[in-house]
Amino acid sequence: MEDPKADETSTPDWLQANPGYNATEDSSAPSTQNDGRDSTSSSFLQRLQKIATIISLLLSPISIILVSLWVSQKAMGGGGVSWKQGDSGRVFNWHPVLMITAYALMNVGVLVFRASGTSAYQSSLASSSAEAYSRKRGIMKSIHGTIWSLDFIFGIVAMLAVFKSHNDPISGYIANLYSFHSWVGILVLSFFTLQFIIGIASFSGLGGASRLGTPLLMEIHKYTGTYIHILATATIMLGIQEKEGFIGCSYTVNAPDLFPLLNYGLIPSACKISHGLGLVILAMGFCTNFALARFPAI
Numbered sequence: 432m433e434d435p436k437a438d439e440t441s442t443p444d445w446l447q448a449n450p451g452y453n454a455t456e457d458s459s460a461p462s463t464q465n466d467g468r469d470s471t472s473s474s475f476l477q478r479l480q481k482i483a484t485i486i487s488l489l490l491s492p493i494s495i496i497l498v499s500l501w502v503s504q505k506a507m508g509g510g511g512v513s514w515k516q517g518d519s520g521r522v523f524n525w526h527p528v529l530m531i532t533a534y535a536l537m538n539v540g541v542l543v544f545r546a547s548g549t550s551a552y553q554s555s556l557a558s559s560s561a562e563a564y565s566r567k568r569g570i571m572k573s574i575h576g577t578i579w580s581l582d583f584i585f586g587i588v589a590m591l592a593v594f595k596s597h598n599d600p601i602s603g604y605i606a607n608l609y610s611f612h613s614w615v616g617i618l619v620l621s622f623f624t625l626q627f628i629i630g631i632a633s634f635s636g637l638g639g640a641s642r643l644g645t646p647l648l649m650e651i652h653k654y655t656g657t658y659i660h661i662l663a664t665a666t667i668m669l670g671i672q673e674k675e676g677f678i679g680c681s682y683t684v685n686a687p688d689l690f691p692l693l694n695y696g697l698i699p700s701a702c703k704i705s706h707g708l709g710l711v712i713l714a715m716g717f718c719t720n721f722a723l724a725r726f727p728a729i
């Protein structure tokens with residue numbers, strides 16, 4: 432039988448498999464050279480990645496504030512949220528609120544290892560003992576798993592909200608799954624669910640599965656997780672664009688609109704907020720993707 436304590440003090444398989452990991456230097460502690468880089472340009476890139484991580488984490492709560500502000504606008508089904516029949520505009524508002532909250536949480540969830548210095552590619556825990564490293568990494572794994580579980584629930588309720596708002600006999604029926612956003616949305620939800628199930632089956636230790644999985648599975652998990660984050664970024668962009676089309680963001684002009692910046696004030700305020708929200712999501716997508724990148728030694 433496998434000793435459950437064994438993998439808490441020994442070096443994880445995937446960390447040993449990391450090309451930069453120096454097992455001879457210390458067979459249990461994380462290596463000081465575990466990313467195989469020591470040149471100035473490489474450490475400059477690592478510093479940039481740290482800055483990107485911080486920016487992205489700061490933008491997470493900002494995106495939740497912005498989406499809350501957006502749905503409180505009159506143009507958004509009267510403003511606010513509801514779960515009542517006959518109030519489909521406000522029932523719908525749960526959809527962006529929950530999806531963007533889930534995205535903001537996912538953003539934290541995918542960055543916890545980098546932010547805490549417990550990613551296999553980092554050397555920031557070089558001075559800490561293997562025990563301290565394992566304990567810290569264990570906490571990060573719990574946060575990571577809890578966030579993905581919360582996201583799963585938020586995604587389900589967000590989908591219920593949009594289907595409920597489209598199938599309301601009092602407010603009037605609206606077709607389902609007709610837009611490009613909804614198709615890409617189904618794709619991202621399917622990938623997310625698959626990643627979630629495989630993640631639980633491979634890394635949770637449930638059902639006798641190895642808590643650490645295999646290095647191959649870990650690499651695939653990291654790659655697909657990053658891809659899902661990018662896909663979710665794109666889906667939110669499409670969703671915002673879809674809703675803006677219903678609100679109507681344009682203004683009337685009686686002459687060629689040669690200096691659109693001068694007419695900025697004519698754009699409805701709900702659209703200004705959603706444009707800002709979209710830009711924040713775009714920035715989160717970029718910063719997180721950059722923070723998670725594994726650059727070769729240069």
Ligand code: HEM
Binds near residue numbers: 667
């Ligand atoms: C990753 C996040 C998101 C996913 C996975 C997602 C997924 C979906 C899906 C599958 C539908 C189809 C539901 C139906 O047809 O009844 C839908 C509808 C919709 N979503 Fe999203 N959504 C996301 C975020 C957003 C955001 C942030 C907005 C911004 C308001 C939004 C706006 C809409 C709109 C307007 C509809 C109804 C029209 C349509 O079917 O396209 N979505 N979404």
